[in-house]
Amino acid sequence: MGLEQTYEYLVGERIIGLDQEGRVAPLQKGEKENIENLSNKERALRFNGFVITDERGNIVFEDRKRYAQHFFPLSVIDYAKAMYNFERHKKPIPILSVDSHDVLQCDFKCQDCLSAHGTNFPVKQFPKDNFRMDLETYKQMLKEIAGYSEKRGFRGVRFEQSGEGNPDYYKHRQEILRYAKELGMQSVYVSAGSKINDPLMNSLVKNASFIRISFPGIWEAYKHYSGQGEFTFTDAMDGLGRIVEERDRQGRRRDLMIGARAALRAEHSDTYFNFANRLKDLGIDSL
Numbered sequence: 001m002g003l004e005q006t007y008e009y010l011v012g013e014r015i016i017g018l019d020q021e022g023r024v025a026p027l028q029k030g031e032k033e034n035i036e037n038l039s040n041k042e043r044a045l046r047f048n049g050f051v052i053t054d055e056r057g058n059i060v061f062e063d064r065k066r067y068a069q070h071f072f073p074l075s076v077i078d079y080a081k082a083m084y085n086f087e088r089h090k091k092p093i094p095i096l097s098v099d100s101h102d103v104l105q106c107d108f109k110c111q112d113c114l115s116a117h118g119t120n121f122p123v124k125q126f127p128k129d130n131f132r133m134d135l136e137t138y139k140q141m142l143k144e145i146a147g148y149s150e151k152r153g154f155r156g157v158r159f160e161q162s163g164e165g166n167p168d169y170y171k172h173r174q175e176i177l178r179y180a181k182e183l184g185m186q187s188v189y190v191s192a193g194s195k196i197n198d199p200l201m202n203s204l205v206k207n208a209s210f211i212r213i214s215f216p217g218i219w220e221a222y223k224h225y226s227g228q229g230e231f232t233f234t235d236a237m238d239g240l241g242r243i244v245e246e247r248d249r250q251g252r253r254r255d256l257m258i259g260a261r262a263a264l265r266a267e268h269s270d271t272y273f274n275f276a277n278r279l280k281d282l283g284i285d286s287l
């Protein structure tokens with residue numbers, strides 16, 4: 001979705017293109033400047049793949065389908081750099097990404113939930129309600145993680161907050177989002193979105209780098225697969241629309257990635273592209 005596929009590639013810090021023979025080659029000054037002026041998000045959406053070359057510029061490995069949303073706001077280059085510095089220069093590897101599943105409570109009963117309603121793992125292993133860690137301990141842990149990485153030369157840890165439940169329920173979410181940003185961490189928020197009220201939405205748009213709304217099903221299949229009687233497919237779409245409006249109101253269109261993810265099911269075969277086009281019309285960046 002979004003920007004057209006191109007044949008230019010980012011390689012580390014350098015910006016280069018491919019010549020007719022498929023070897024890396026310098027780009028025209030204007031083309032280079034256009035790429036340099038892209039925001040992090042625009043780059044992520046424009047460059048889907050990566051190449052590894054030898055010293056002469058011959059491509060020795062090529063991956064054209066490394067979808068940005070799996071790494072954003074980082075890119076595969078961040079991981080490659082960390083490995084390169086470790087292998088070549090024995091530099092310790094920083095923490096690049098951390099996931100926090102800080103809520104076990106959920107208002108959905110998705111048929112293929114991988115947590116509570118699927119495997120029952122967290123319900124058996126952890127307390128039944130929310131994360132019991134107090135706010136100050138949680139913040140201290142984030143500080144330690146960010147500090148650990150900064151000492152190893154990396155700022156901007158990807159910090160995903162998502163379910164083994166509905167993360168909208170976490171009562172200190174706004175403070176955690178704010179504090180993570182203060183530490184230089186980059187929040188990725190993954191939720192079905194049913195409990196995102198206006199204050200939480202404002203905070204997410206202000207502090208997060210990536211908001212992804214999950215769809216257990218689309219159109220009529222939403223109710224069936226989500227086990228949700230109150231929050232509907234239309235509510236989820238309307239919620240996404242409000243997040244996009246808030247993003248534009250706060251002037252974050254070029255930076256904040258907003259995405260959706262949907263389970264692919266047989267019932268969706270005729271409607272999936274319709275759904276994707278609706279999301280595109282809404283101003284969603286990735287699916």
Ligand code: SF4
Pocket residue numbers: 106107108109110112113114115116117163164165166192216
């Ligand atoms: S919203 Fe997530 S945690 Fe809740 S039931 Fe669905 S898949 Fe499981």
